[in-house]
Amino acid sequence: MDVLRGSELFPAQSDLYRHVFNYISSMSLKCAVELGIPDIIHNHGQPITLSDLVPALEIHPSKTSSVHRLMCLLVHSGFFSATRPAVHHINHKDGDHEDEEEAYDLTPTSRLLLKDNLSCISPMVLSMLDAALVTPWHFMGDWFRGNRGSSSTPFEIAHNMKIWEYGDQNPEFNSLFNEAMASDSGMMNWVIRDCEPVFEGLVTLVDVGGGTGLVSRIITESFPHLKCTVLDLPHVVGNLPAVGQTENMKFIGGDMFRSIPPANAVLLKTVLHSWSDDKCLEILKKCRGAIPSDGGKVIIIDAVINRNKEEHQVTEVKLFLDMLMMVMTTGRERSEKQWKKLFLEAGFRSYKITPIFGLRSLIEVFP
Ligand SMILES: C[S@@+](CC[C@H](N)C(=O)[O-])C[C@H]1O[C@@H](n2cnc3c(N)ncnc32)[C@H](O)[C@@H]1O
Structure with a gap:
């Protein structure tokens, strides 16, 4: 050497x-x-x-x-x-x-x-750097070597449970995490009106894994003709103040792997990146069953890694997010080729990617 x-x-x-x-x-x-x-x-x-x-x-x-x-x-x-x-x-x-x-x-x-502004991402800083999410990184080597049995993630080695169960059992972490997710969505407010063609013709939308509903709120405020249902785990939507529910927006506690209510469209914002390909296929097939074959669509907001075409720093953040998904969940960030494979395997026929939300793209997927 x-x-x-x-x-x-x-x-x-x-x-x-x-x-x-x-x-x-x-x-x-x-x-x-x-x-x-x-x-x-x-x-x-x-x-x-x-x-x-x-x-x-x-x-x-x-x-x-x-x-x-x-x-x-x-x-x-x-x-x-x-x-x-x-x-x-x-x-x-x-x-x-x-x-x-x-x-x-x-x-x-x-x-x-x-x-005091809708684009405040301080909760993201506090949540992502919380000890609960920093500790698992110490176990990445053990996880690679398989030293701790069959734990699916370093998070599971650190906490003996999956991240969503951890949220259920730790109310403080649950609030911090949900607030962080909402804060990540706040910036959509600035560009959602540019997405008019995406929501045109839709009457009902289910926001699957919609957290505390900020994305749905932004969408219903921009497109008042739309009725949104936010589906998330019971511990996420269970304690939300009733004021969150409006005529155009309601919450349902449930499990997206079991059932997704029917609607013209299903929205999945930063949900699929938390899941393995197999689990994404399950979710996408459930979404496919919830929307009409004619005129229905799934709207995904997630990163699309495009290493050859984007700035070095943008790719770096996406690769950080990919590692984050590996350590905390069984998910990953995906390239267009990886997304396309999932869509076709789940029975969809076409898709359209619009890179509109900075690190995230809006992907419309059609049956
Ligand atoms: C990364 S967060 C995204 C939240 C929201 N879409 C946003 O962007 O602000 C993923 C969400 O999926 C929810 N989730 C996890 N497992 C779920 C399940 N089995 N059924 C419904 N929601 C689930 C989590 O509780 C969490 O709110």
Whole structure:
């Protein structure tokens, strides 16, 4: 094996360390959300200096001096920007004084963490970085080697149960997870009206695995002629406030593997990526039975991996999601070829992919 020369050695070490310590960026982001830093900056109405930020944080006085270090990393990672006022006096005796003059502002990324907006994805940060979802990664090697019997996922090795049972038995995790799923759907609000042709002619829609119903709410608000039924597991829809139910939207607790109520169309948003091909076929065949052969359709919102045509960063996120599905569920992210195979095997005749939701595409599948 070639030995790395000096000029390659240290960049390689630095590159490796960057990957090893990438979780520090994720965990610092989680901490920023827990401390409410994005909203504090937003409510300040202008870039905030450290001396204004610190008193606004509910932190122990002994931790005051550490905030600057947290902000340094968050700025470096692009979550916040740091600007210096045009005129300022630097106290050369005290190097820190220069840093205190920095004022922090939001970036497009941290704007997505602001609470009072429909596109807020803070619950996603808190849920995906919750210990329940971080611990299973420690068992990935064991899972590959088969050291822990026949557990189907590293999640199952870590928690002795599947993720959906875990949600049933841990109400706090259940709420956090459902909130995260809803927050992931909030951004659909900005583009759903562009999907008019997709919903044209439909009168009824079943949102299978629809969680707390945010997607259906966005759809019924945009297309008031549609009546939506949200089907999800009883522990997900059981405790929802009655206000969620409207004339155009109702909830049903059930199991999509047993029965899906009939409708003109079935919606599956980020549901199929949680399941193996065999299970997806079961779900798709049930969907096929729930819709009319003439004019019915299944509408899937999920990622389509297209490694040759999309930006490196987009593919990277999709590959992260694919690994996430491998570790937490028995599912996967799929390429168009893999989707097509599933559709044909489930008895559908054609499909149309519209890449409209950033990482996710809208796929219409026709019987
Ligand atoms: C990744 S979440 C997606 C939620 C929602 N569609 C969204 O995008 O916000 C998958 C959903 O499938 C639901 N689910 C899992 N197993 C199910 C089953 N057997 N029957 C119905 N829903 C199920 C979960 O409870 C969860 O709400």
